Amino acid sequence: MAINEQTKSEIRALRLQGYGYRKIAGEIGISRDLVRNYCKTNALDGLGSSLINVPRCANCGKAIEVKPTGRRRKYCSDKCRHQWQEATPLMHExxxxxxxxxxxxxxxxxxxxxxxxxxxxxxxxxxxxxxxxxxxxxxxxxxxxxxxxxxxxxxxxxx
Structure with missing residues (x-):
């Protein structure tokens, strides 16, 4: 069974709020395994509570590895940064x-x-x-x- 885009966004939102696989499955009305598989393929696996304060890519939502030095990254890769900038151009009057x-x-x-x-x-x-x-x-x-x-x-x- 394929998951549609609306369901994917609901899963992502609930997962980032700290919900577990079973609770998300109950909220949305799909099987726990579908939720778990989606979360694993989109870097949303692990304990739900550990996902709350993890920095996420502004474009795709994947978790960003936090380095001990340097400034905080907004994107997981240059590809995501370019995609986001093309999708949301910032123009000044x-x-x-x-x-x-x-x-x-x-x-x-x-x-x-x-x-x-x-x-x-x-x-x-x-x-x-x-x-x-x-x-x-x-x-x-x-x-x-x-x-x-x-x-x-x-x-x-x-x-």
Whole structure:
């Protein structure tokens, strides 16, 4: 008899709470041997009470061997770490300092939405200054100006 995914997750949850094979089998309504075999193949065997504080892989739930030194591991292997990162990508919201466009990036700190904006902000040219001056003369907001120019203009216009 095969165990479906819901039953597997129930077994895992009860086992991690410290339940024994017989008690899990009674709760779920399947044989003790099925529970025991599933637990043995998924590193959930041993005394139920000993599983409560064992560190588990964030991806597959297998027990992680605790080493006496170093930081605490979150994954049992690099393969699990990659699978988890692909399944749950962490994206951060940013605003481009050059064009002001909102964008997402996996980096915690990002200033530009693209390389073109980086180049324009970093390497400002004289032609661009003339364009800014035209906008100032028209008393219109300056689009696509570097942040330091915008701050300078705002400082001048506020006075």
């Amino acid at each position: 940013h605003s481009c300092t050059y064009c002001g466009k909102k964008f997402t990036s996996p980096a915690k700190v990002a200033k530009y939405c693209c390389h073109k904006c980086f180049e324009r902000d970093r390497f400002w040219r004289k032609e661009d200054v003339q364009m800014v001056m035209e906008y100032i003369e028209k008393e219109e907001p300056v689009p696509n100006a570097p942040g330091w120019i915008k701050k300078l203009i705002n400082g001048i216009l506020d006075e």
